[in-house]
Amino acid sequence: MSAVIVCAGLALVSAEERSDFCFAIRGERIAAIAPFEELRERFPDAAVREHGPGVALIPGFINGHSHAYQILLRGIGDDLPFARWRDEALYNIVPGLSPEDVQRTFATAFREMLAGGITTVAEFFYLNGGGNAHAEAVIQAARETGIRLVLARCWMDAPAAPAAFRESIDTAATRTLELMSGFPDANICVAPHSVHGASPEMIRAAGEFARQANCPLQIHVGEAAYEVEQTVARYGMTPLRLLETLGVVDERLVAVHAIYVDADEKKLLANARASVIHNPVTNQYLGDGICDVAGLLDLGVPVGLGTDANVNASILDEMRSAAFLQKLARNDAGAFCATGAFRLGTSMGAEALGIDAGDFRAGAFADYAVVDLERLTSPATPLVNALVYRAQAGAIRETFVGGALKAASGSSS
Numbered sequence: 001m002s003a004v005i006v007c008a009g010l011a012l013v014s015a016e017e018r019s020d021f022c023f024a025i026r027g028e029r030i031a032a033i034a035p036f037e038e039l040r041e042r043f044p045d046a047a048v049r050e051h052g053p054g055v056a057l058i059p060g061f062i063n064g065h066s067h068a069y070q071i072l073l074r075g076i077g078d079d080l081p082f083a084r085w086r087d088e089a090l091y092n093i094v095p096g097l098s099p100e101d102v103q104r105t106f107a108t109a110f111r112e113m114l115a116g117g118i119t120t121v122a123e124f125f126y127l128n129g130g131g132n133a134h135a136e137a138v139i140q141a142a143r144e145t146g147i148r149l150v151l152a153r154c155w156m157d158a159p160a161a162p163a164a165f166r167e168s169i170d171t172a173a174t175r176t177l178e179l180m181s182g183f184p185d186a187n188i189c190v191a192p193h194s195v196h197g198a199s200p201e202m203i204r205a206a207g208e209f210a211r212q213a214n215c216p217l218q219i220h221v222g223e224a225a226y227e228v229e230q231t232v233a234r235y236g237m238t239p240l241r242l243l244e245t246l247g248v249v250d251e252r253l254v255a256v257h258a259i260y261v262d263a264d265e266k267k268l269l270a271n272a273r274a275s276v277i278h279n280p281v282t283n284q285y286l287g288d289g290i291c292d293v294a295g296l297l298d299l300g301v302p303v304g305l306g307t308d309a310n311v312n313a314s315i316l317d318e319m320r321s322a323a324f325l326q327k328l329a330r331n332d333a334g335a336f337c338a339t340g341a342f343r344l345g346t347s348m349g350a351e352a353l354g355i356d357a358g359d360f361r362a363g364a365f366a367d368y369a370v371v372d373l374e375r376l377t378s379p380a381t382p383l384v385n386a387l388v389y390r391a392q393a394g395a396i397r398e399t400f401v402g403g404a405l406k407a408a409s410g411s412s413s
């Protein structure tokens with residue numbers, strides 16, 4: 001397998017600036033990071049990819065939670081209260097999509113993500129009631145565009161959900177296993193929708209499935225005040241405590257949102273070594289609330305970022321919002337910094353999802369983006385501040401996944 005040596009004048013490595021940065025790629029992964037001469041010696045037959053002056057290399061962004069088909073709700077669902085947004089926009093459009101619609105829509109969303117430097121997306125996918133054809137269309141869209149996919153295969157059985165989303169526990173388990181064996185490149189994990197979208201029996205069964213399949217378990221939890229009120233009224237406990245009784249609060253748990261969790265529940269997440277995905281733009285758009293990211297990080301909980309409703313499928317926007325919301329929630333501009341926000345969107349997001357990416361590291365996937373420094377607002381230093389507080393997706397010139405070019409400004413593939 002021939003190698004490629006990649007060089008650039010500037011890079012962000014572990015969120016710190018490095019000049020004259022070089023690494024070697026073999027297959028899809030970073031084989032070594034070293035000065036050019038050393039790499040030349042170790043990989044004498046390697047091609048050289050020189051990323052010229054005026055650019056910086058950054059790790060590809062990790063989108064930890066997305067529903068790509070919600071790009072179809074843009075303009076339709078805007079400014080509606082949550083229940084109307086769900087019933088009049090989401091439930092009105094998504095259940096009627098054909099597999100072809102799904103593939104086309106997801107490919108469009110994935111291209112938008114790649115153009116903005118996103119190299120991995122975790123799709124929380126719930127259009128499974130009719131079988132796996134829709135989920136397979138998502139996988140095809142990821143293959144077609146080249147984005148790295150984590151398919152969080154949703155399980156739903158709540159009577160209130162559209163029939164197109166609902167399955168029995170056995171059907172959901174059988175179909176999820178079929179996807180896992182048929183599509184190992186799709187990083188499939190199990191995702192009971194939420195404590196209101198899936199029955200306690202289904203959530204418990206999903207936990208058992210995750211242990212047997214050795215995969216993560218993703219679930220929406222603590223997203224909105226109404227969910228806490230309903231769950232306490234129905235089960236006499238909060239959503240996260242209910243999950244604990246169902247045996248799914250452990251190191252496999254990826255808790256999406258975790259806004260409405262109290263101090264003891266944050267410790268519960270930390271002690272269980274669970275992860276959290278924070279979706280600050282969607283949380284603002286839907287008026288949900290503010291996740292205590294700073295508090296979770298203090299306890300050692302890995303937190304990643306997601307574009308969720310895809311108001312704008314940009315992790316740059318999510319990093320900016322994450323930092324601003326922490327400052328606002330604590331009335332303290334020092335409560336969160338640009339470097340912390342950048343880590344959420346890169347290395348920590350990868351850790352939360354269990355994907356070997358999110359930083360330049362020997363052995364990790366060679367997933368990275370090329371930033372055009374001239375397209376950053378002056379001053380472009382420190383680079384991490386310029387990216388988190390001021391950069392637009394147009395500053396990303398090229399995006400590479402597994403060492404291969406998947407998006408370049410001016411093109412769509």
Ligand SMILES: [Zn+2]
Binds near residue numbers: 065
């Ligand atoms: Zn979601």
